[in-house]
Amino acid sequence: xKRSTLLVARNLAKLCILLVAFCGLLGGIGWxxxxxxxxxxxxxxxxxxxxxxYWYADRAALGLVRARELPxxxxxxxxxxxERLAASARVAKPRLYRIPDGLPRACAAGRGPRGSTVAVSTxxxxxxxxxxxxxVLAHELAHIRHRDVLVQSVAAVMAAVIIxxxxxxxxxxxxxxxxxxxxxAAFVHALVSPKREFDADRAAAxxxxxxxxxAAALGRLEEASELVNFEGSxxxxxxxxxxxxxxxxxxxxxxTHPPVHERIRRLRALDAMDxxxxxxx
Numbered sequence: 392x393k394r395s396t397l398l399v400a401r402n403l404a405k406l407c408i409l410l411v412a413f414c415g416l417l418g419g420i421g422w423x424x425x426x427x428x429x430x431x432x433x434x435x436x437x438x439x440x441x442x443x444x445y446w447y448a449d450r451a452a453l454g455l456v457r458a459r460e461l462p463x464x465x466x467x468x469x470x471x472x473x474e475r476l477a478a479s480a481r482v483a484k485p486r487l488y489r490i491p492d493g494l495p496r497a498c499a500a501g502r503g504p505r506g507s508t509v510a511v512s513t514x515x516x517x518x519x520x521x522x523x524x525x526x527v528l529a530h531e532l533a534h535i536r537h538r539d540v541l542v543q544s545v546a547a548v549m550a551a552v553i554i555x556x557x558x559x560x561x562x563x564x565x566x567x568x569x570x571x572x573x574x575x576a577a578f579v580h581a582l583v584s585p586k587r588e589f590d591a592d593r594a595a596a597x598x599x600x601x602x603x604x605x606a607a608a609l610g611r612l613e614e615a616s617e618l619v620n621f622e623g624s625x626x627x628x629x630x631x632x633x634x635x636x637x638x639x640x641x642x643x644x645x646x647t648h649p650p651v652h653e654r655i656r657r658l659r660a661l662d663a664m665d666x667x668x669x670x671x672x
Contacts, residue, residue: 398537398590405542405582413437448544449508452500455551455627458488458510469516473509473528479598480532485509495519495615498630499531500544507535518615519608526595526605527612527632533594539587543629546582550575550626550645575626576644583629585649592654593661602658609633609658613651 414437421433463470470487477484481504488510490496495515501507509531519527534540553575596602612633621635625642628634633651636642 398539398587402538402542406545409545409582410441413441444545444548445502445541448541448548449500449502449506451548451551452498452544452627452630453488453508453510455547455624456490456498456510456630457492458490458498458508461487461489461511466516469511472521472525473532476525476529476532476598480529480536480594482507482532482536485532485535487511489513493517494619494621494635495612496621496635497527497531497632498627499534499540500547500630501535501540502544503538503541504536507540509535514615518611522599522601522604523608523611524604525599526603526608529595529598530591530605530632532598533591534587536594537587537590539591542582546579547627547630550579551624553578554624554626572641572644579626579629579645579647583647585647588649588654589657592658596658596661602661606655606658609651609655 414434417433417437418430421430424433461469466487466489473487474484483505485499485501486508488508490498490510490512492512493514494512495518497509497511497515499507499509509528511528515524515527531540534543553571556571592602592605595605599605609632616633616635620637623636625636625645628636628642628645629647631648634646634648636645638646
């Protein structure tokens, strides 16, 4: 429990630093443009923009992955599974969305334990047996409990905005993308640490009472990603359970996930711990 509290505090500190830096940047621009009065207006605008990102980053992130809400009537068993795991993770049951494609993948977006969404693809539901599906869902719920989901959503949305800004260049789009791509990637890496995945894996093992379901699921997801050429906005990479993109070109800049084989090794190593030790972790 203490570890979880420290993870939450770390993520909230990152967002506070980002807010101060954003307000300071716009305030400085306003000061140069027109002194104290313009600076105050720019800082106020920065606060409004930050509030908008906080409330709507999850919707924008779900738009990046083209997810749609999954009604209870269409998947009552999945809703029941998520509700049970959410109770074990001590978070409110998140909204469930479906990504309409065959590549097995899952992601989470939102603000934290009381306002988040988990999205799963049609391919994930078809490919994973119940124990492995539970492991993946528990992993996403761990991100929600630790508030990784808020940091990931903000990072993905802001990076997507930076990348899309290259479109204003018209014929010079490729040149602007060459500049804006590394800037967006640097922003993502400043907020999102690969270590968050190890922490979420460990918490997921505690939620399920066993690390083996998630370990097997990670191996299956990696095999699927190697067989299918996935296309999408690379800015969404932090949202997924594993990196579904081929690590080349622009997508390579946004890779924030540790190697899958190392995650599996660490999960298997938890087998020596009994269930009570796992839940205390």
